[in-house]
Amino acid sequence: MRCIALVLLCSLAFLSPGAAQHESADTVFYNANVYTVNPSQPRAQAIAVKAGRILFAGSNQGVASYETAQTRRIDLAGATVVPGLTDSHYHLIGVGERELTLNLEGTATLAEFLARVKARVEQAAPGEWVTGRGWIETFWTPPVFPTRSDLDKISPANPVFLNRADGHGAVANSAALKIAGIDRNTRDPFGGQIIKDQATGEPSGMLLDNAQGLVAKHIPPSSNADIEKAVLVGVDHSIRLGWCEIQNAGSTYPEVELYKKLYKEGKIKLRIYNAVYGPGPNADRLLREGPTIDAFDHHFTVRTIKVVFDGALGSRGAALLEPYSDDNTSGFLREKVEQVSPMLDQALKQGIQVETHAIGDRANRTILDLYEKAMAAVTPAQRKIAEPRWRVEHAQIISPSDIPRFAKLGIIPSMQPSHAIGDLHFAPRRLGMDRLAGAYAWESLIKSGCIIPGGSDAPVERGEPMIEFYAAVARKDLKGFSGEGWHPEQAVSREDALKMFTIWAAYAAFQEKDKGSIEVGKLADLTVLSADIMQVPESEIPKTRCLMTVIGGEVVFKAS
Numbered sequence: 315m316r317c318i319a320l321v322l323l324c325s326l327a328f329l330s331p332g333a334a335q336h337e338s339a340d341t342v343f344y345n346a347n348v349y350t351v352n353p354s355q356p357r358a359q360a361i362a363v364k365a366g367r368i369l370f371a372g373s374n375q376g377v378a379s380y381e382t383a384q385t386r387r388i389d390l391a392g393a394t395v396v397p398g399l400t401d402s403h404y405h406l407i408g409v410g411e412r413e414l415t416l417n418l419e420g421t422a423t424l425a426e427f428l429a430r431v432k433a434r435v436e437q438a439a440p441g442e443w444v445t446g447r448g449w450i451e452t453f454w455t456p457p458v459f460p461t462r463s464d465l466d467k468i469s470p471a472n473p474v475f476l477n478r479a480d481g482h483g484a485v486a487n488s489a490a491l492k493i494a495g496i497d498r499n500t501r502d503p504f505g506g507q508i509i510k511d512q513a514t515g516e517p518s519g520m521l522l523d524n525a526q527g528l529v530a531k532h533i534p535p536s537s538n539a540d541i542e543k544a545v546l547v548g549v550d551h552s553i554r555l556g557w558c559e560i561q562n563a564g565s566t567y568p569e570v571e572l573y574k575k576l577y578k579e580g581k582i583k584l585r586i587y588n589a590v591y592g593p594g595p596n597a598d599r600l601l602r603e604g605p606t607i608d609a610f611d612h613h614f615t616v617r618t619i620k621v622v623f624d625g626a627l628g629s630r631g632a633a634l635l636e637p638y639s640d641d642n643t644s645g646f647l648r649e650k651v652e653q654v655s656p657m658l659d660q661a662l663k664q665g666i667q668v669e670t671h672a673i674g675d676r677a678n679r680t681i682l683d684l685y686e687k688a689m690a691a692v693t694p695a696q697r698k699i700a701e702p703r704w705r706v707e708h709a710q711i712i713s714p715s716d717i718p719r720f721a722k723l724g725i726i727p728s729m730q731p732s733h734a735i736g737d738l739h740f741a742p743r744r745l746g747m748d749r750l751a752g753a754y755a756w757e758s759l760i761k762s763g764c765i766i767p768g769g770s771d772a773p774v775e776r777g778e779p780m781i782e783f784y785a786a787v788a789r790k791d792l793k794g795f796s797g798e799g800w801h802p803e804q805a806v807s808r809e810d811a812l813k814m815f816t817i818w819a820a821y822a823a824f825q826e827k828d829k830g831s832i833e834v835g836k837l838a839d840l841t842v843l844s845a846d847i848m849q850v851p852e853s854e855i856p857k858t859r860c861l862m863t864v865i866g867g868e869v870v871f872k873a874s
């Protein structure tokens with residue numbers, strides 16, 4: 315495909331502008347306010363598309379010569395167009411499940427949370443598990459975890475298991491703990507914590523990180539039909555928001571097979587750049603079988619291993635160099651260095667990308683050390699891909715002395731602006747003022763020479779492109795609030811925020827030759843917006859809506 319585009323480019327170069335010998339377009343989009351993210355031609359009014367690729371970007375007048383009687387003409391009536399947006403850190407099935415199951419997002423008090431769960435418990439059959447997700451206690455007064463006794467009051471018999479919004483903690487009731495055999499004598503598993511009541515020594519019901527699995531493994535698994543439904547709902551939801559690609563931060567091989575089946579059946583239009591979990595059997599299989607790149611006409615790629623290296627800041631599972639400022643713990647690593655390290659060497663040799671979830675400054679330093687060690691052990695000549703573009707997902711709290719190491723080692727910090735505007739309400743308590751200097755340090759990383767692919771971590775956050783764009787440029791919550799010491803100088807320019815969700819996201823996926831800007835020869839992925847996000851007042855950005863999503867030249871969503 316790329317060769318054809320290049321030939322096309324060359325042949326066009328010999329034609330005078332406006333010559334009738336142009337290739338004819340399948341579709342033209344005109345009367346638009348286009349931001350191309352192409353530095354040699356930053357703005358345009360019109361785009362011509364043929365066979366899924368961009369044939370022309372320029373003026374309304376210029377596009378006319380690409381039209382024939384068969385060309386579909388789409389008048390965008392002054393709407394703003396940006397390169398098709400990519401969410402660089404997304405959990406597609408989680409997004410679908412959020413839409414399909416008990417969604418506890420936005421519960422403002424413990425009472426409201428319990429009321430919503432109670433309504434679901436009342437519909438459950440005797441003994442049926444009640445599961446849900448999306449609650450977060452940091453906005454409650456007081457901001458403390460719910461307990462099993464809270465849940466026992468509304469569900470004395472049915473087992474209940476409810477994931478915190480970040481997926482790094484869950485609360486279970488007594489019935490669920492009993493099924494899992496968890497009591498005061500159960501020891502913490504590696505990389506997890508069973509929170510116990512300090513006075514009685516009994517489990518409180520809260521399970522952090524790897525401890526969640528002790529209960530979760532007893533919950534009947536979702537049926538294949540349920541998972542397929544979640545994928546399709548997640549895809550539809552994403553396209554409506556204006557995402558043209560999502561980079562799926564972790565999956566298993568049965569899920570990979572499901573995606574392939576759905577692409578074959580023509581049921582997925584969204585592009586998916588997919589990672590599989592490691593170390594373990596999924597990573598082993600990717601290392602053994604090799605990557606899948608640009609399958610289904612550039613819609614599906616699997617070339618990345620996702621490592622979940624520590625917990626999250628809200629639940630105090632993020633691994634810190636010094637203890638938390640509001641508790642006597644330093645968090646924990648969730649994978650053993652001696653298992654990660656050999657996998658990294660192998661990945662370099664096989665040309666497999668690695669992306670590692672690291673939130674705390676200890677997790678970040680440790681993974682930088684491990685990446686550095688692997689890169690020293692396996693020289694560029696011994697690698698399948700000399701420049702491996704390894705990533706750190708979140709890179710949330712970094713010791714200032716580690717910031718320059720990212721650019722120096724060619725490691726990409728993949729970050730989620732909305733985490734900063736949610737976490738600003740509790741991160742100062744967890745970290746104290748000094749450590750905020752290296753927290754969500756977007757501008758410091760960019761100035762040090764990094765690119766930052768932007769993502770939402772949905773369903774941990776809403777997963778809406780305009781919330782992410784706003785968060786990156788405003789660094790304030792949706793009400794315009796940012797607390798003391800929240801480093802407003804780390805907010806990014808609108809130009810860089812746009813790159814985070816376009817060309818930088820493409821680069822972090824080895825896709826910058828095909829995607830990330832509106833340029834002749836690239837895939838015709840476009841996001842059409844209701845407002846000019848490069849110009850409108852900051853507070854207008856989150857109100858901006860997706861009017862149209864175009865993937866490979868096809869209009870896959872149009873707002874009514």
Ligand SMILES: [Zn+2]
Pocket residue numbers: 403404405563771
């Ligand atoms: Zn994630």
